Amino acid sequence: MIQFTAMLRDAYRELNSKKLFWIIMGLTIVSVVGFGSIGFGPKGMTFFFGLTSVENEVLTRDSPVARILYRAIFKAFLVDLWLTWAATILALIATTTIFPDFIARGAIDLVLAKPISRLRLFLYKYFFGLLFMVLEVTVLSIGAVLTMGLRLDDWAWEVLLAIPVVTLFFSYLYAVNVFLGVVTRSALAALLGTIVFWAMLFALALTVGIIDMNRIPAEMGIEQARQRVTALEARLTENPEAEDRLAQLLETSREELVAQEAAIAPLARWRDRIQSIRSVLPKTSETIELLDRALRRDSDINFGDIMQGNVEPTADGGFRAKREAESEAAARMDAEQRALSLWWILGTSILFEAGVIAAAAIVFIRRDY
Amino acid sequence: MVATERTTQTPFAIDLVDVHKTYRGRIRALRGVSLQVHAGEIFGLLGPNGAGKSTLVKIMLTVIRATRAGGTVLGRPVGDKPTLARVGYLPEHHVMPRYLTGRQVIDHFGALAGVPRSVRRQRIPGLLELVTMKDWADHRIGQYSKGMMQRIGLAQALVNDPDLVVLDEPTDGVDPVGRREIRSILLHLRERGHTVFLNSHLLSELEMVCDRVAIMVQGRMHQQGRIEDLTxxxxxxxxxxxxxxxxxxxxxxxxxxxxxxxxxxxxxxxxxxxxxxxxxxxxxxxxxxxxxxxxxxxxxxxxxxxxxxxxxxxxxxxxxxxxxxxxxxxx
Incomplete structure (x- = not known):
């Protein structure tokens, strides 16, 4: 316990000495204040703590849509944009030196000559390296909960889920960073390698996303074609006298169905291949999207719906998303995303992380310094 | 001689037997080194660059793994981690965290050695006094001169009140006055019954303080014993x-x-x-x-x-x- 506390305190002191940590913390606080500067009055939204306002009958203080919007802004800007992009890159830059500095000649000797096993040393150093992101995301999440609670009386404690979710997301990348840092002993090589790895994950996820943007409407088209074929078959059974015309129509529909199915087959095949590669890699974007599940659980309205004005009142006094066919495809993509199992998202990602950390630990433990 | 009388009555603090180390690339750093250091003496290890001195020290302190090693350190097999709670170590060219103050460095490494907080608090002022760093204790390491870092390094090596103190070039970068102070600290440690293992190039300094010395050349133990006997x-x-x-x-x-x-x-x-x-x-x-x-x-x-x-x-x-x-x- 004495050694655990010593390593934890040292990790905090190391963070505390990094200017970048305080710059990111400052920007995080500015982001929370910016978030809090958005308000909702009886007639609509207010900005810059009420300095300017926009009248909108849907986005009033008592409207549930205002709550949804607030959560959506938190997710879209504070988490997606700030934490999982800008702050993550800055955090990687700041933490990439931790292991190369730790195992530098002259530094590691002092630590290894203490009565603490190499594995414990490694694990303490690894987990305490995550303190950087934990502190940043904790400040941001608590700030967001307080803002929503005080502004709209919406005490969204589920926002605090951002702490483990974003930390886990960061830990996937940090694990790779640590592995490269331990193997190469170079902070720069570790940072570059991690960014390349992250870009690869992003590219794979993006490719699946692009395929899905084509696949899902195509699948919807196939479903419609199947329904048409089924309907025609039924009609043909009911009206044998219209046999020639219906049979021709049915034949054409069947041919169209076969053509559509043939067109979608390569897409599905490539998607399966990429997803099978992704199944052993960390799912960064899906992990962050888990927050969305928690934050949007009581409504199907999303940030895009509100921004595009696709929100309409319901008979019971509530609101629902008003979608065209195009956005039906988007909704289905969204639904597919939500249907992904926690095992596939978190389980396989954590397994990957554990594997990388185990490899780094083996190198760390077996090396002569 | 007092040291001789004491050493003959006490067991070995270090008793290494047939230590081998071959690095990757088949570089044979140690070729069957055996070494005995009596408890309570100041022992000096000499050798030219590349003789394998640092490798031997690092093997004792588990920084490097031996290809083959027998013997004991403080009565426990070489490589036994818990034994290191009774060992203090100052490596050559050590790098201490620059974001810590001198006091924090001593406290941090004391904690890693398993010394309880209350004991550390009690010991640290005395150690700072001993290495004459009291006035600089709350400055960051980054502001220290080489000599100051050596002093703080020495203090951190003593924070666990070790039975065995291993010092690799302890006077490196220290001015003549500081060297004399470090020598008197070493003699003080011996008086208190600590065993001191010194690795140094400064032969005249070793001659002044060491009870026994060993000379290593090309990964082999060439000679060891009391200076009087060897000469x-x-x-x-x-x-x-x-x-x-x-x-x-x-x-x-x-x-x-x-x-x-x-x-x-x-x-x-x-x-x-x-x-x-x-x-x-x-x-x-x-x-x-x-x-x-x-x-x-x-x-x-x-x-x-x-x-x-x-x-x-x-x-x-x-x-x-x-x-x-x-x-x-x-x-």
Missing amino acids: RDSRRYEIVIDGDPPGWLPPDIHVGASPAGEASKQTLLVRLGDEAQAIQPLIDRLRGEGRTIRSVRPVRESLEDLFMRAVENEDHPGAVRGGRRRAEGGA
């Missing part, structure tokens, strides 16, 4: 007289080259051994002949001579031992 063969009396050597010199007296040079018309007479009584008849006879005796002095090899002889012997195994060669063939 016994080289002890001699040197007598410088005016004029040519007398014709009646007994066979145990050797003639060497004059230290003042040939032009000085002086002769150097050498008798091996350290018994003063044995040279009295020679002096009497020289005086009886009216010879001018310029000087009579007891001489023994310095640690540096011993070291150089070990290195030369390793490079040229067939060479004559230096002490005798010097006596026989001149300086």
Whole structure:
């Protein structure tokens, strides 16, 4: 316990000495204040703590849509944009030196000559390296909960889920960073390698996303074609006298169905291949999207719906998303995303992380310094 | 000698047997090194660069894994982690976290050594006083000079009140006053019963404080023992007289080259051994002949001579031992 506390305190002191940590913390606080500067009055939204306002009958203080919007802004800007992009890159830059500095000649000797096993040393150093992101995301999440609670009386404690979710997301990348840092002993090589790895994950996820943007409407088209074929078959059974015309129509529909199915087959095949590669890699974007599940659980309205004005009142006094066919495809993509199992998202990602950390630990433990 | 009496009565603090280390690429850093350090003594390990001294030290402290190693450190097998709670270590070219103050460094490494917080708090002011760093204790390491870092490094090595203190070049970068202070700290540690293992290139300093030394060359242990014992063969009396050597010199007296040079018309007479009584008849006879005796002095090899002889012997195994060669063939 004495050694655990010593390593934890040292990790905090190391963070505390990094200017970048305080710059990111400052920007995080500015982001929370910016978030809090958005308000909702009886007639609509207010900005810059009420300095300017926009009248909108849907986005009033008592409207549930205002709550949804607030959560959506938190997710879209504070988490997606700030934490999982800008702050993550800055955090990687700041933490990439931790292991190369730790195992530098002259530094590691002092630590290894203490009565603490190499594995414990490694694990303490690894987990305490995550303190950087934990502190940043904790400040941001608590700030967001307080803002929503005080502004709209919406005490969204589920926002605090951002702490483990974003930390886990960061830990996937940090694990790779640590592995490269331990193997190469170079902070720069570790940072570059991690960014390349992250870009690869992003590219794979993006490719699946692009395929899905084509696949899902195509699948919807196939479903419609199947329904048409089924309907025609039924009609043909009911009206044998219209046999020639219906049979021709049915034949054409069947041919169209076969053509559509043939067109979608390569897409599905490539998607399966990429997803099978992704199944052993960390799912960064899906992990962050888990927050969305928690934050949007009581409504199907999303940030895009509100921004595009696709929100309409319901008979019971509530609101629902008003979608065209195009956005039906988007909704289905969204639904597919939500249907992904926690095992596939978190389980396989954590397994990957554990594997990388185990490899780094083996190198760390077996090396002569 | 006090140290000798104590060491003969106590077990070994370090007892290494047949330690081998071969690095990748088949570089054989250690080739069966055995070494014994008695509890309560100051022990010096010498050797030229690349002799394997640091490798040996790092193996004792689990920084490097031996290819093969037998023996014990503080009575436990080499590589036993819990034993390190009783060991203090100051590595050569150490790098301490620059974001910590001197006080925090001592506290941090004390905690890693398993020293409870209350004990650390109690000990740290005394250690800062000991290494004369009290006034700089709350400045960050980044502001320290090399000598200051050595002092703080020494303090962190002592924070767990270790039975064995291993210091690799402890006076590196320290000014002469600081060196003297460090020497007195080492002697103080010995008085308190600590065992001190020193690895240093500064032979004169080792000679001043070490009870025993070992010389390593090319991954092998060349010699180890008390300095007096190791230099016994080289002890001699040197007598410088005016004029040519007398014709009646007994066979145990050797003639060497004059230290003042040939032009000085002086002769150097050498008798091996350290018994003063044995040279009295020679002096009497020289005086009886009216010879001018310029000087009579007891001489023994310095640690540096011993070291150089070990290195030369390793490079040229067939060479004559230096002490005798010097006596026989001149300086």
